[in-house]
Structure formats: C-alpha cells, structure tokens
Amino acid sequence: MAEGKFTQETVSMTDAQKKAQRSRNIIIALVLAAFVVLLYFGTQAKLGANILQRPL
Amino acid sequence: MSVEAIETKSDDVLISSAMPGDYYRLMKPRVMYLVIFTAFVGMLLAPANINPLLGFIAILCISIGAGASGSLNMWYDADIDAVMDRTAKRPVPTGAVTPDQALSFGIILSVFSVITLGLMVNWLSAFLLAFTIFFYAVIYTMWLKRSTPQNIVIGGAAGAFPPMIGWAAMTGSVTIESIVLFAIIFLWTPPHFWALALFRLKDYENASVPMLPNVAGERSTRNQILGYAVLLALSGILPAVLGFASIYYGVFSAALGARFLWLSFKVWKNGSENEHYGFEKKLFGFSIFYLFAIFAALGTEAVIMRVIG
Numbered sequence: 001m002a003e004g005k006f007t008q009e010t011v012s013m014t015d016a017q018k019k020a021q022r023s024r025n026i027i028i029a030l031v032l033a034a035f036v037v038l039l040y041f042g043t044q045a046k047l048g049a050n051i052l053q054r055p056l
Numbered sequence: 057m058s059v060e061a062i063e064t065k066s067d068d069v070l071i072s073s074a075m076p077g078d079y080y081r082l083m084k085p086r087v088m089y090l091v092i093f094t095a096f097v098g099m100l101l102a103p104a105n106i107n108p109l110l111g112f113i114a115i116l117c118i119s120i121g122a123g124a125s126g127s128l129n130m131w132y133d134a135d136i137d138a139v140m141d142r143t144a145k146r147p148v149p150t151g152a153v154t155p156d157q158a159l160s161f162g163i164i165l166s167v168f169s170v171i172t173l174g175l176m177v178n179w180l181s182a183f184l185l186a187f188t189i190f191f192y193a194v195i196y197t198m199w200l201k202r203s204t205p206q207n208i209v210i211g212g213a214a215g216a217f218p219p220m221i222g223w224a225a226m227t228g229s230v231t232i233e234s235i236v237l238f239a240i241i242f243l244w245t246p247p248h249f250w251a252l253a254l255f256r257l258k259d260y261e262n263a264s265v266p267m268l269p270n271v272a273g274e275r276s277t278r279n280q281i282l283g284y285a286v287l288l289a290l291s292g293i294l295p296a297v298l299g300f301a302s303i304y305y306g307v308f309s310a311a312l313g314a315r316f317l318w319l320s321f322k323v324w325k326n327g328s329e330n331e332h333y334g335f336e337k338k339l340f341g342f343s344i345f346y347l348f349a350i351f352a353a354l355g356t357e358a359v360i361m362r363v364i365g
Contacts, residue, residue, distance in 0.1 A: 017072070020072065035168075045110050046107075
C-alpha cells in the first residue's frame with residue numbers, strides 16, 4: 001500500500017497504483033460477467049420447462 | 057467536499073496498490089482446495105443426482121464461502137498474523153491489502169455465495185454455509201482463538217462442515233452419513249493442529265495465542281493427541297460399518313488409522329526430550345495425507361458405484 005498524493009482537486013496515482021487498479025477492474029468485470037452467465041444458465045437448469053410457466 | 061477539506065485530509069488517504077492476486081491470497085487458497093475436495097466427496101457420496109451445472113455452482117459457492125471466511129479471518133487476525141513467522145507474509149500484515157478492504161471483500165463474498173447457493177441449489181445448504189462462515193469468522197476467530205486452548209477443537213467444526221454442505225446440496229437433508237463425514241474432519245483437526253503447535257510453540261507464544269501446548273503444557277497436549285487419534289481411527293472406519301463405503305475402504309481406512317495411531321503413540325511416548333520434534337513433524341505431515349487419502353478413497357468408491365450403478 002502506498003500513499004497517494006493530492007494535487008488540487010484530484011488524486012495523482014503512481015504507475016504501480018494505476019496498474020493495480022486496472023488489473024482489479026478487469027478482474028471485477030470478468031467475475032461479474034461470469035456471474036451473470038452462471039445465473040442465466042443456472043436458472044434454466046434449475047427451473048427447466050417451468051421457466052415458461054408464468055401465471056397471468 | 058471542498059478542495060481545502062481534501063487537502064487537510066490528504067495525509068490520511070491511501071490508494072490501494074493491491075493486485076488481484078493479493079485478494080486471491082486473502083481467500084486462503086490451500087484451505088479452499090481442501091474445502092472443494094471434501095465438499096465434492098460429500099456430493100459424490102450422496103444418494104441423489106444433480107444437474108452438473110448446479111453441482112458446479114454448489115461447489116463454487118461453498119469454496120467462495122470458505123474464501124470469504126478466510127478473508128474475514130485475515131481481517132480480524134492481522135495483528136497476530138504479523139508476529140508469527142507462518143503468517144507474517146499474508147496480504148494484510150504486509151500492507152498489500154488494508155484491513156477494511158479485507159473486511160469488505162469477506163462480507164461481499166459471504167453474501168453472494170450464500171444467496172447464490174440458496175437460489176440455485178437449496179436453502180438448507182445455504183443456511184449451513186452461512187452458519188459455517190459465521191462459526192469460523194465469529195465463534196472461532198473473534199472469540200475462541202484468543203480465549204481458550206480448546207480453540208481449534210470447537211473451531212475445527214467450521215472446517216468439518218463442507219462435506220455436510222455438499223451432501224445437503226444434493227439431498228436437501230442432513231443425515232447420519234453426512235454427520236460421520238463431519239466427525240472425521242472434526243476429530244482430525246485437534247491432533248493435526250496440536251502436532252503443528254508443538255513444533256511451532258514459540259510462534260504461538262509470541263502471538264499470545266493460547267494453544268494447548270502453551271497453556272496446558274506439552275504432556276497434556278501429547279495425551280490429548282493420542283486420545284483424539286483413537287477416536288479418529290474409529291470414526292475413519294464408520295463409513296464401512298454404516299454401509300455407505302465398502303469393506304475395501306474399511307480395510308484401507310483401518311490401515312491409515314493404525315499408522316495415525318502409531319505416530320501419535322510415538323509423539324505421546326517421546327515427550328520433550330526430542331528437541332527436533334521429529335515425530336510431531338511426521339504426524340503433522342501424515343495427518344494431511346490421512347485426510348486426503350480417506351476422502352479420496354470415499355470419492356473414488358462413490359464414482360465407481362455411480363459408473364457401474
């Protein structure tokens with residue numbers, strides 16, 4: 001963990017911090033996308049044909 | 057917030073340099089692999105079938121739940137982790153991840169893993185997973201670990217739940233078979249950790265963690281290791297006795313149990329004159345192999361039974 005320095009309104013990050021933030025963002029995006037796919041197909045597997053039963 | 061206000065607080069602001077790998081290490085990957093393995097064996101043994109994708113989701117949720125409790129443990133234990141050789145390089149003591157980040161990470165993973173398991177598989181397994189996380193993070197980490205030398209006896213229950221959760225994910229129930237799987241890991245934990253505590257005595261002393269050898273002495277620890285080894289060897293053959301494993305497993309587990317008992321006997325007999333703790337190290341190493349071999353044998357048999365029907 002390194003300390004960030006404020007320059008006026010913004011925070012300036014070191015190259016290492018930028019790289020770490022980018023890596024974290026990529027992983028979060030991938031995990032969220034995988035989670036959505038997993039829920040989509042998981043719901044189909046769980047409900048099967050019942051997925052079409054929608055009482056009106 | 058005004059610029060002035062930001063400037064006055066600038067010294068307090070930290071920007072994370074944590075890499076994804078640091079967060080992965082927060083989840084105690086080696087513990088996670090063991091959890092995946094034992095939960096998977098619990099699922100294989102269960103007399104039920106599950107859609108493979110839902111089975112995969114169940115395993116994933118159980119392992120993420122285990123990772124979450126690991127992260128919560130590292131958040132709370134950062135102070136003692138920092139002074140123990142074995143744990144000093146963990147992400148929080150090294151400063152790679154802040155305690156707040158570890159706490160948030162643990163809570164988010166806990167919530168997502170429990171709710172996903174409940175929605176996608178069943179709520180009994182989700183409840184057991186939530187209870188396991190609570191048991192490990194609150195009952196063991198926050199309460200027992202620093203207050204009683206019986207910490208790992210009771211805390212060991214948290215590590216024993218995964219095969220029971222796997223079984224519950226498949227059947228929606230808790231039965232005697234899953235309780236036996238629980239018992240094997242529960243009874244295995246004390247001799248495993250006390251063997252480690254005997255040759256890492258100084259480490260735990262430095263961290264003021266009341267492990268049994270530091271509090272009750274080496275003699276009492278060796279007595280208790282032997283006692284638990286007897287119970288473990290007996291519980292190891294229970295799957296064959298109760299009929300959910302074959303006689304071949306029974307013979308195999310009896311042989312492993314006998315070896316465990318023999319090493320525990322050596323640890324009991326050899327006391328503190330053995331300065332290099334050779335038998336304790338041997339017992340610790342063998343205990344890891346024992347648990348792996350027992351569950352591998354149970355899993356292999358379950359696969360064979362499923363294939364040949």
